[in-house]
Amino acid sequence: MRPRIVAGTGHRALAEAVAAALGTEPVTCETERFPDGELRPVVGDVQGADLYLVQPTGPPVNDNLVELLLLLDACRRGGARRLTALVPYFGYARQDRRTAAGQPVGARVAADLLVAAGADRLVVIDPHTAALEAMCGVPVEVLTAVPLLADALGQELSRAAVLVAPDLGAVKLVEHYGRLLRLPVAVVRKTRVSGTQVLAEELVGQVAERPAAIIDDMISTAGTVETAVKVLLAHGAVADITVATTHALLVGGAWDRLQRLPIRRLVVTDTLPVETAGASPLQVCSVAPLLADAVDLLHGDEPAVASPVQGGVGGVRAYPG
Structure with a gap:
């Protein structure tokens, strides 16, 4: 069974490019927007699928983050076998530590929400903080452009x-x-x-x-x-x-x-x-080929991030930090 791509509204063009590179079509997905700002995504048949949800959480950050959370929940309830969130840009990554009393650690909160919504794994590109993996309760694959x-x-x-x-x-x-x-x-x-x-x-x-x-x-x-x-x-x-x-x-x-x-x-x-x-x-x-290569590897249960000893393959590795 081929991996399947779900496109959030945060960047449909990128999701379609990743799907095309993999030789597949994105899962049918529509997001309804209510007058009060609520979102309700509806996905097609995902029973038993290995799903990869493409949704950068860039501006408007909060809308895109909430949509990703709802997409994850919809896919989990739809019977998906495995859920991987492809978040090329991870919003809130700059809030990786407190610089004054009374502040939150926004990166940790966002990571926890993704896990709670059903993500089994997270794929990001050049996150602003190297500590993201340590904050997340599921495996994080860090790619680099x-x-x-x-x-x-x-x-x-x-x-x-x-x-x-x-x-x-x-x-x-x-x-x-x-x-x-x-x-x-x-x-x-x-x-x-x-x-x-x-x-x-x-x-x-x-x-x-x-x-x-x-x-x-x-x-x-x-x-x-x-x-x-x-x-x-x-x-x-x-x-x-x-x-x-x-x-x-x-x-x-x-x-x-x-x-x-x-x-x-x-x-x-x-x-x-x-x-x-x-x-x-x-x-x-375009990072579509980079993401498609990572999906191919992960779908085959291979790591998308090369060992530091190997020196990295095709950009699928974070820069030394």
Whole structure:
């Protein structure tokens, strides 16, 4: 029996691409939306199936998360043999610890909800926190889009380019890109003032008269990218900048902010739906083949994540952390 794909409304195009890569059709699924905001998904026949539910929990995060929970419950009650949640972008992953009294650990709450709703396993791509697996009560397969994005970057970056971590949290990620592309790394130190305002403190590395590629795991409002670009230009970098990220949330005026900057190319994946209209510097790399490969392996009861000793296969492995 082939694995079967269930498409949530969070990213139907990605779910259909994964199903096509597997040579199958998505399970019939419709989601009714009531006037008061309630959701009621209805799935087709899933009795005895090995199901893979595709639903990134990006904006609107709460709606997409609740829909995924209801889909899991509907499939469990429909008699599915095994339920795997393919959550390319895992919302609430940034809330992986408390930074002040009275705060929740949102990542743990979201993971617990998925397990309670019936998920037997979780598949994510480049989660913002390396602690997600430790928080989750079921196995978590962590995939990475880094080789995919590095290949796209390598096709146009010159050997004079420098890769830039826009904050200290992105250093290990950018060092991974540096090893793949054999390029040097620079680091911007920043202080976040609010959800949209960021102050830069200093730059470590040589960027003068060099093209730069700013790399992060996600872009939300683009405040961090904007600050990094200003620092690079102040230190003499060429005004011909590339930006790359796995998760393109692009909310809160991010597009307007990016279009005001001297960005030649924005390279992202389709872990989230990306509006491409009018976005001339945008290049979208699909993660559908990556997810399809993982589904094939998991359906055959093989691990989708390679052993660190093996060094990873085809991007199906998290970057070293």
